[in-house]
Amino acid sequence: MIKLTKIDKYYDAKFQRTFVLKGINLEVKQGEFVTIMGPSGAGKSTILNIVGLLDDPSAGEYYFFDEPAHKIKEKQKVQFHRSQVGFIFQAFHLIDELNVYENIETPLIYRGVKGKERKALVADLLDRFNIVAKKDLFPSQLSGGQQQLVAIARAIIGKPKLLLADEPTGNLHSEQGEMIMKLLKKLNEEGMTIVQVTHNEKYAEYGNRIIKLEDGLVREDRLIEAANRNYSSVGK
C-alpha cells in the first residue's frame, strides 16, 4: 500500500544541510498497524507528514497503491486528503468554533456529500463512539479523551483507507490513552491501515509492527510476535 524508497528530507541552512530523514526505505501493507518510535527529532512526524502528503520529500520516491505519490499535483493532493487518508493529532486540532456534530461533519462537506446522507453518517458514528449526548458541545467543553474521540470520528467518517496518528495519546492521561488505543486497535481489526507515532512503549504494543527511528535512519523494524500471528494475515 505504502512504499517509500530512499526518502531524504533535509533543510538547507547557509553552509550546512541538516538531514531529518536519510534514505528511508519502508513498506506498509494494507491492514497493518505500524508504530513509529524514536527520540525527539528522529523524524517520526516527518515520515507521517510525507506519507500524508502534507510535506514533500527532498528526494526519493513514494508510491501509494503503486501510484507515484511524490509526483502528484496540488489539486490531486486535495483529492487524496478527501478520499484516502484521515489524520489524528496530538493536539486534537478540532475547529474551536464548531460543535462536535459540525466538526465530524466537516470532511463530508468537502467531499460534497448530500445533507441527508451526512446526517445519517454522522449520527451513525456518534452512536458508535457513544457521544450522541455530546453532539452539541464545543471542543472547549470536552475532556481531552473526548476531544480525541471526536477527532478520530472526524478522521474516519470519510472511510479513508489509511489513518495517520501523530502521538494521538500524547496529551492524554493513561486511562484515556488506553481507551483511544483500544479504539484504534478495533478500527485496525475492522480493516483500517494505521500508522501511528508514539513515545509510549506500552501503546506501541497495540500495533503489529514497530519501526524505530534514530537521527533520520531506521534502526529497527520488527513485527510483534503475538500481534503478528493474529493480524498480519488480514492485509495479505
Next chain:
Amino acid sequence: MFKNYLITALRFLKRNKLFAGINILGLSLALAVSFIILLFVINELSYNTGFKNKKQIYRVINNNVNQKITIAETPYVLSKSIKDEFPQVKCVTPTSKMEKFSINLNDEFIPIGNVISTESEIFKIFNIPVTGQQENILGDPSSIVLSRKQAQKFFPSEDPIGKNLVAKINGKETVFEVKGVFDDIPVNSTFRADCFISSKWTLEELNQRIKDEDAETSWHSDFWMTWLLVDKNANGDILNAQFKTLEKKAYGEKDIYNFTVQNLSDVYLHSQEIAYSGIKGNMKNIRIFSSIAILIIIVAAFNYIILSTVVSTGRSKEIGIRKTNGASAHSIRKQLLNESVVLAMLVLPIALFLAWIGKPYAEELFQTKLLIINSNIVIYIVIYVVLTLFIGLVSGLYTSSFLSKLNVISILNNSVQPGKRKSRIRFALIVVQLIIFCFLVSSTLIIHSQYKYALEKDPGYYNKDILFVDMGESYQNSAAFKNSIKSYPNVISAGGAIRTLPMLDRMAYNIENPQDKSKKVSIELLAVDFDFIETMGIQLLEGRNFSREFGSDEENSYLLNEKSVEAFSLTDPVGKQIENGTVIGIVKDFNLHSFHSDVPPLLISVSDKYVMQMAVHYKSGTLGELLPLIKAEWEKVAPNQSFNYKTIEEFKKEIYSHEKNLSLIVSVCALFSLLIASFGLFGLTLFVVKNQTKEIGVKKVLGGSEQRIVSSFLRKNFVMVIIASTLSIPPTILVMSHWLSNFAFKINIEWWVFVLAFLIAAFVVLITVFYYSYRASRLNPVKALRCE
C-alpha cells in the same frame, strides 16, 4: 457548505468581540459618512433626469454681447419665430414665473410659490400628465391648471376640474376656472410649478410696468425662458446655426444678442455663468464632496483589510485543519471571501442607521435639505450595496489569498507568526491612511486661513463699522433717510450706492477708448451718491471727489480707478473726456467684488436716484444703541416696508460662507478619517502586542526595561507618521493651489499647516499605541512566558 462557513465566521466574531467591534464600527462609521455624502451627490446628479424626453428638451440661452452677460431669459416673441422657422423643433413655449399670485381659500388669500405663466405646449415638452382638458388647456386666459398637491389643498374632497377659484393677480381679483390637474413634477427638477396660467398674465404685467415697448412683440423684452422640444435626431449645433439667421432678422447686422441652446441635462449643474437661470447646483462641490467620500472609503477599506488580515491570521489553525480534512485552497479562499462579504453586509444596516442619525447634522453642514427622493431609491440601494460589497470583496480577496497559501504543517506546528508576516503591506496601508488624514487636516487649515484672510484683508474701504440698509422699493427716499440719520452723533457719515461692497453682480460695458476710438475697453460701472466715497473710506489719489457745489457732477463727471486709467492708457487722466463726461478724479484700486476676482477697471458715476443700499459708517461699538434709532428713522421714511440691514462683517461672512462650510466639512471628514484610522491602529497594536507577549517576556527576562519596550513600539509608529505627513505635502499643495486659484487674492500655503497636521497625527497615533504597549511592558514575564 455556506452554512458551515457562516457558522464558523459568526462564532469566530463572537469570540473576538473586540476586533469585530472595532472593525464593524470603523467600517460603518466610514460608510455612514460616505452614504450621506453620496446621498447629496446622487441627488444633485439626478436633477432633471425625471423627464421622459429629457434628451430632446432644450432651453434658449441669451448672450448679451454688449453687456457681457449671459442670461437664461429671452423675449416672448422668440418662441413664435422659432415655431415658424425651425423645422426640427416640435414644440416651443415661453415660460415666466409670476410673482405675487395668491388664491382665495376660506376668505383668505394664500400665496402660491411657483406660478408659471406659459402656453399649453409646456405639458407636451415636459411630458407632464394632465387630467382634464387635453387640447389647448391654457388657451383661455381664465384657465388655471393645478398640481395634484395644490388641488388637494383647495379642493380637499371634490373633483376640482370645472370649479372656479378667485385669485389675486397683477393687483386685482380675478376668477379662474380649473381646467385640469397635473401630476406633481419631481422635486429634483429645476423646472418647478404649483400651477400654470396663461402667458397673457405676464404680458399684461410687463406692459403695465414697462410702458415704452410691447412685451408681446418686442425683441428687447427679455423676461421669458424659452423651452424647446426637438426631434430625436436634431442636434444643438444645427439649432445654434439657425439662430444666427434669426438674430440677423430680428436685430439687424448689429450683433447684440447671441442665442444658443442648452440641453436640460446641463441646466442644473452647468449654468454657473448664466444669470436668471433658476435653481443651480455646483459641479465643483460635487467633485470635492465625492473625492472626500472616496478618501474616507479608502481609509475604511484599508482599515478593514488591516484588521481582517490581523484577525484572520488567528484563524490559521482552523484553516490548517480544514486543509487536512480535504479543503482545497480554492474552497478556503471561497470561505474567507464569503465571510468577509457577510461581515460587510452586517455593517450595512448599522451604517444606514448611523447615516440616518447623522443626516440632520449633515444638512446643517451642507446647508441644504438632504431629501430621500423616491425615484432615486433604487440608485441609493444599488450604490450603497455595491460599495459595501466592494469593500467586503476587496479585503476578502486580500486576506483569503494570503491565508489560503499558508503551509499546513507550519500552521499545525504553531510556527506561523501572525503579526509579522505581511507587516510591510500593513505598514503601507496605515501610511496611506495617515496621508489621507494629513491631507485633509492641512487642507482644512489652508481653507480656513483663506477664509480668515478674506474676512480680514483690507479691501481698500472700511472693513468694519459699516451698516448696509437695503432701501428696497423706497430708493427714491434715500436722500431724506440719509439726512435724518446723519444727525446722530454716533453716525460718522452715511452714503448710498446701487449695490453693497463687495458687489455680487457686475455691470460691465464696453466704452470707447478716448485715445484710440477704434478700441473698446470693457469697464464696470458703479453708481454712488455724493457721500458714498467718503463713507466707505475709498481713497482719492488725484483730482476731487463728487460734489454738489459743481452742480453738473450728476450729468457728466466720473471717477476712475487706477486699473481703468491703465486700461485706457491715460497719462494725466484728470480732466480727460470719456464717453460724454469728464474724469474728475482717480481713486485707489479697491476690491469692488469679493476676493475671488481681481479688481476690474471701474468707472464711478454719481446720482441720488439709484441708491439701493445705504451705507452707514458708525462709531465703533455703538451699533447696539444706534440700530433702534436708525430703525425709527426708517419707519418714518418707509412706513410700509420692513427694515433690512446687515453689517459689513455679516455680509462678508455671507459671501464667504461657501469657504467656511467647506473648511467645516473637510475638517469633520478629517476627524472621521482619523477616528477610523485610529480604530485600525488600536486593533493592530492590540493584536501585535498580544502576539509579542512572549517576545516581550523574553526581553524582560533578559533585562530589557519597560521604557525600551514601549519606546520600540512608539518609534516604529512615529516613523510611520513622519513618512505619512511628508508624503501628504505634495498632493496637498497640488490640490490646494488648484483650489486657491479660485481667488484673485489668496494666501500662500505655509509650512506650519503641515507641521500642525503632523503633530495632530503623531499625537493621536502615539496615544493609541502607547496604552497597549505600556500595558504589555508591565506584564510579569513569568506570566507572559507561561501562556505559550
